[in-house]
Amino acid sequence: MVDITPEKIENVGPAEVPEADLYHAHSWWTKYVFSQDAKVIAVQYGCTAVAIGLVGLVLSWLMRLQLGFPESFSFISPELYLQFVTMHGMIMVIYLLTALFLGGFGNYLIPLMVGARDMVFPYVNMLSYWIYLVAVLVLCASFFVTGGPTGAGWTLYPPQAILTGTPGGAGWGIVLMLVSLSLFIIGFTMGGLNYVVTILQGRTRGMTLMRMPLTIWGIFTATVLALLAFPALFVSAIMMTLDSVLGTSFFMPAIVEFGEQLSYGGGSPVLFQHLFWFFGHPEVYIVALPAFGIVSDLLSIHARRHIFGYRMMVWAIVGIGALSFVVWAHHMYVSGMNPYFGFFFATTTLIIAVPTALKVYNWTLTLWRGDIHLTIPMLFAIAFIITFVNGGITGLFLGNVVVDVPLSDTMFVVAHFHMVMGVAPILVVFGAIYHWFPLMTGRMLNDAMGRFHFWVTFVGAYLIYFPMHYLGFVGVPRRYWSVDDTSFIPDSAADLNAFITVAALIVGFAQVVFIFNIIVSTFKGKLAERNPWKATSLEWQTDTVPPGHGNFGKELPVVYRWAYSFSVPGTKDDYVPQNIHPDDVKLVSSESNV
Amino acid sequence: MEFFSDIRVKPWLEAQVEIDNAHSGGSIALPKEKLALRVFVGVVGVVFSLSVVAYSDRMILADWNPVPEPLIMWINLAVLLASSVAMQWAVVNSHRDKMANVEVGLLVGGAFALAFLAGQLLVVRQLDALGYFAPTNPALAFLYMLSALHAIHLIGGLYVWGRTVLRIWRGYEARKVYFSVELCAFYWHFLLALWLVLFVWFVIT
Numbered sequence: 135m136v137d138i139t140p141e142k143i144e145n146v147g148p149a150e151v152p153e154a155d156l157y158h159a160h161s162w163w164t165k166y167v168f169s170q171d172a173k174v175i176a177v178q179y180g181c182t183a184v185a186i187g188l189v190g191l192v193l194s195w196l197m198r199l200q201l202g203f204p205e206s207f208s209f210i211s212p213e214l215y216l217q218f219v220t221m222h223g224m225i226m227v228i229y230l231l232t233a234l235f236l237g238g239f240g241n242y243l244i245p246l247m248v249g250a251r252d253m254v255f256p257y258v259n260m261l262s263y264w265i266y267l268v269a270v271l272v273l274c275a276s277f278f279v280t281g282g283p284t285g286a287g288w289t290l291y292p293p294q295a296i297l298t299g300t301p302g303g304a305g306w307g308i309v310l311m312l313v314s315l316s317l318f319i320i321g322f323t324m325g326g327l328n329y330v331v332t333i334l335q336g337r338t339r340g341m342t343l344m345r346m347p348l349t350i351w352g353i354f355t356a357t358v359l360a361l362l363a364f365p366a367l368f369v370s371a372i373m374m375t376l377d378s379v380l381g382t383s384f385f386m387p388a389i390v391e392f393g394e395q396l397s398y399g400g401g402s403p404v405l406f407q408h409l410f411w412f413f414g415h416p417e418v419y420i421v422a423l424p425a426f427g428i429v430s431d432l433l434s435i436h437a438r439r440h441i442f443g444y445r446m447m448v449w450a451i452v453g454i455g456a457l458s459f460v461v462w463a464h465h466m467y468v469s470g471m472n473p474y475f476g477f478f479f480a481t482t483t484l485i486i487a488v489p490t491a492l493k494v495y496n497w498t499l500t501l502w503r504g505d506i507h508l509t510i511p512m513l514f515a516i517a518f519i520i521t522f523v524n525g526g527i528t529g530l531f532l533g534n535v536v537v538d539v540p541l542s543d544t545m546f547v548v549a550h551f552h553m554v555m556g557v558a559p560i561l562v563v564f565g566a567i568y569h570w571f572p573l574m575t576g577r578m579l580n581d582a583m584g585r586f587h588f589w590v591t592f593v594g595a596y597l598i599y600f601p602m603h604y605l606g607f608v609g610v611p612r613r614y615w616s617v618d619d620t621s622f623i624p625d626s627a628a629d630l631n632a633f634i635t636v637a638a639l640i641v642g643f644a645q646v647v648f649i650f651n652i653i654v655s656t657f658k659g660k661l662a663e664r665n666p667w668k669a670t671s672l673e674w675q676t677d678t679v680p681p682g683h684g685n686f687g688k689e690l691p692v693v694y695r696w697a698y699s700f701s702v703p704g705t706k707d708d709y710v711p712q713n714i715h716p717d718d719v720k721l722v723s724s725e726s727n728v
Numbered sequence: 729m730e731f732f733s734d735i736r737v738k739p740w741l742e743a744q745v746e747i748d749n750a751h752s753g754g755s756i757a758l759p760k761e762k763l764a765l766r767v768f769v770g771v772v773g774v775v776f777s778l779s780v781v782a783y784s785d786r787m788i789l790a791d792w793n794p795v796p797e798p799l800i801m802w803i804n805l806a807v808l809l810a811s812s813v814a815m816q817w818a819v820v821n822s823h824r825d826k827m828a829n830v831e832v833g834l835l836v837g838g839a840f841a842l843a844f845l846a847g848q849l850l851v852v853r854q855l856d857a858l859g860y861f862a863p864t865n866p867a868l869a870f871l872y873m874l875s876a877l878h879a880i881h882l883i884g885g886l887y888v889w890g891r892t893v894l895r896i897w898r899g900y901e902a903r904k905v906y907f908s909v910e911l912c913a914f915y916w917h918f919l920l921a922l923w924l925v926l927f928v929w930f931v932i933t
Contacts, residue, residue, distance in 0.1 A: 249753075254760045323771055331764045337753040343731075344739045345748060361767070365775040369782065372873065382869040384786065399864055400791030405782055412778070440740075448735055694749055696739040 202635025223288030249338025352427020525554025546606020
């Protein structure tokens with residue numbers, strides 16, 4: 135390898151920054167609360183997302199208790215059940231997963247992995263978090279208003295979403311939901327601008343786009359997707375708010391409610407569906423692409439092998455991102471659309487399976503002949519591949535119109551989307567936390583508790599969602615408070631529902647062990663080595679662990695290779711960090727080479 | 729940025745390593761603020777594009793009742809155009825390092841923008857006086873919603889404009905002022921282009 139000293143160009147900041155120019159917090163408040171340090175903001179995002187995620191988890195328990203033991207919990211009324219369904223869905227998709235992957239992992243990892251001191255606009259980044267927090271609080275406020283939160287389903291379809299018959303439809307519930315979503319989008323846009331510009335402009339010397347770890351590629355592409363897709367939700371949220379509050383008829387058709395003709399007329403509910411799913415389908419990949427990127431890095435690091443087909447992996451991420459904008463109407467096959475339209479969207483849906491399958495093959499081939507360490511991050515990464523394949527295959531079923539129509543609105547769909555965009559990304563979140571926890575705290579998470587957490591979560595998720603596919607096949611509908619003695623549903627469905635509920639409760643409690651592990655290990659965990667997984671990427675090459683503000687001390691690192699130099703023939707160690715100068719690489723043949 | 733050629737390289741090849749080691753880091757020859765503004769403008773563009781798509785989808789339904797464009801809307805268009813021209817004049821003068829002219833251009837541009845906002849309020853009042861105010865009329869609802877969205881973005885621009893004016897008054901370094909003026913002017917031109925598209929759309933529908 136030949137070293138060429140990088141030349142300075144105008145739009146790139148200096149590698150060396152005088153101490154006086156580094157931003158330092160001046161008080162406890164600016165260091166830990168109104169912090170502009172992306173790492174602190176990441177932790178704030180993470181804690182808020184997990185906190186609201188726990189609310190979502192409890193809501194899912196309540197739903198499961200009703201479904202598993204329908205006669206036993208009289209306090210769960212049909213209205214409450216619908217509110218639980220709605221809030222659980224929205225919380226998990228938007229306020230937990232999106233916020234955690236982009237706001238949490240994005241903030242922590244982007245500056246560190248690309249070799250930057252921080253995000254390019256730290257103040258805007260800080261605002262992004264606080265607006266997100268306000269969005270979460272507005273959402274939570276809807277639990278306490280008259281009529282409670284909206285029970286319109288997470289898709290918020292009009293006209294029912296803003297009618298009196300729907301829980302929270304005529305009161306503040308739906309309005310607060312829409313305001314919260316709008317705030318979330320405004321906050322995300324501020325953060326998203328930071329992520330994109332930092333990745334494009336804030337990289338250190340030698341860090342070309344094709345030397346970036348796939349984690350960054352996943353987060354980058356997901357951010358671009360989100361910046362382009364969230365406007366659809368924003369526009370529809372504004373229009374529905376106006377329909378609800380001012381009585382406009384963007385989406386509301388002429389309608390009779392409880393025998394009374396409402397003043398609405400002529401609106402198009404299907405227009406809302408198009409706008410919603412133009413956001414909604416890319417949203418799947420906004421969650422999945424960061425997971426794809428992170429899992430690629432976990433597999434490579436813990437199998438001590440370079441990622442198989444790096445270029446193809448990048449292209450697949452970009453390709454999936456682009457294709458995700460032309461598949462949205464596969465969520466609307468039963469909306470009465472033109473059959474040719476359905477044919478088009480079924481075709482694009484099947485096409486998107488190609489780059490996705492390519493990624494699965496490459497993950498598997500990365501493991502092939504690797505020096506696999508079954509660490510906890512690795513276990514979660516492998517579990518992700520299996521789960522994503524399972525969820526993806528049922529997606530092929532539902533992508534076909536003729537199969538989707540009878541299965542639509544059944545528990546089969548619930549099982550599918552939970553496997554593919556619930557369980558699979560959450561497994562990556564767990565793997566990532568186990569992997570980067572030593573960097574964030576300087577301590578290791580407890581291994582025994584971690585393995586317990588993994589096995590209960592992984593096996594438990596299958597006990598929950600595999601039987602749910604069967605329930606869907608026999609026709610058990612989704613969003614129903616009770617199916618009572620519906621003639622075509624066998625009695626065994628009730629037993630299966632009870633079984634699923636017990637499994638869900640157990641899996642839920644395993645998460646308590648995980649949180650306990652995090653709290654205890656943060657303060658009393660085993661001290662971590664500087665680079666415990668022997669990773670090559672820049673976040674592990676900082677001066678101090680956990681990294682301080684400014685990340686890399688006085689001088690930024692210079693990058694000499696990609697992030698996957700594992701088990702390189704001829705080198706003494708089985709990994710070569712990205713910032714090690716070629717002359718400093720230890721070779722087998724030359725022990726004196728330092 | 730040649731994105732698609734950048735992602736075709738093979739970072740593990742020896743020849744590529746030499747090229748990559750010489751890479752300075754950034755991908756686009758733009759200051760971060762300019763790039764961020766372009767990305768933001770792109771996002772805003774998507775918001776309005778989708779709104780126009782929704783508009784055209786909604787207008788084919790039976791209850792669509794077109795709204796006439798009062799004269800004041802044409803005047804407003806001219807005012808916004810004048811605002812943009814003034815901003816551009818400020819940019820031209822910043823290139824010639826004529827701070828006094830830059831200040832005039834900036835102030836005139838901002839004043840015209842404020843006049844535009846006031847004019848938009850007059851449009852609402854005039855339509856109301858003509859008896860067109862009915863929330864169930866989708867044409868009117870779209871006109872109000874899109875005008876309000878556009879106005880909110882202009883108000884956001886005026887916030888940055890205000891900061892730039894303050895920078896001049898506080899005697900900031902000319903280079904920094906000129907940079908802010910350029911950003912303001914770019915955003916003004918974008919909002920003008922956006923309003924032109926919306927206005928033409930209102931007129932032809």
